[in-house]
Amino acid sequence: MENYINEAVEKFRSLLTEQIARERKMEEEKCVTDFEKLSKIVIGICGGDGIGPIISAESRRLLEFLLKDEIAAGRIELRTIEGLTIEKRIAHNKAIPDDVLAEIKACNVILKAPTTTLKGGTLESANVAMRRELDLYANVRPVCVPDENIDWTFFRENTEGEYVLGSRGVAIPDTLAFDFKVTTKEGTKRIARAAFEYARKNGKTNVAIVTKANIMKKTDGMFSELCHEVAADYPEITAEDWYIDIMTANLVNERVRSRFEVFVLPNLYGDIITDEAAQIQGGVGTAGSANIGDRYAMFEAIHGSAPRMIEEGRGMYANPTSMFKATEMMLSHIGCKAQADKLSKALRICTEEAPKYKITGRPDGATCTEFGDYLMETISKL
């Protein structure tokens, strides 16, 4: 037992040293991409696993259609990145094989389809690795249900919390297991600033800081405190503390939920509650998300690779809306606002105002391609 304890203490020492260095690096290194100043923007498209290649192919078709002129003029390049597959990741025993990571880093932004993560073992999630490698600290997930006056934007901290050391816990066989949760000053301040800046720019007056600071006193306590510190620079915005348990209930409480506007929250709570929010909007297949860093950004569906759809031969009926929403967020981020607005308008028409097709994920609904065609046809009529 003594050996296990000594080993664990040593491991904790090295994790602590590493995390302190990470926090310092965040404080020192700031390299912000200004898309307006780039002579060419390279968009990398990763096909992923399961239904990933099917829905990302639709997004590529959509981008070729929307960015025809920019691509022809060489201002934008669409670059396919092969190899972010579970087979290759297992073969290399790496969350992102080195050659794939190098290709990703040679792009300015990434449109990424879902990737499979194995349960157990030591192979880390490709998503978690990409968010860390590209320092994509803000996971931004909008959820909108106009009929119910719901217009939420979630700012989930994306690089720390339970995830940063999620595959590096400590276990003493047959006795106990420890995982680590990390909150840093810089890591919290930058996500808080992103949320309050968004609120200010979009005329929102309320930011909910969602934690479990009554129980996770150190990590969540610090998160809440630092969010309030940042909030002091935004006096026109009300910063409210909420606990994650009651906020989870509030999202399904029709009497109160429309009062919320912007949410800022640590990694794990953000991961869970945004799936709940997406379900309120119509299911995980309807929600996209942005993973924003200062230098890079990655856009993706919020759901996974839906392996059962593939096993049952239903991949072609997957809902591509999640990837289209991610595409819309990406276009906005790189400065193609007109194309993003067109896509947003057409998506509203095709899913709410005049839905010609219903996507059920099964043969009684439309295929991914039928819906893609309808969307492009709608855009060309705008």
Ligand code: NAD
């Ligand atoms: P999932 O999101 O893949 O599937 C959940 C349910 O939603 C399933 O019933 C599925 O059929 C359905 N679904 C998902 N996307 C759909 C779409 N576009 N159209 C229609 N139906 C859709 O979740 P899971 O089964 O828990 O995870 C499968 C794999 O994906 C796991 O390996 C998991 O780790 C991984 N995953 C990856 C990401 C990512 O890459 N961002 C996110 C979540 C899960």
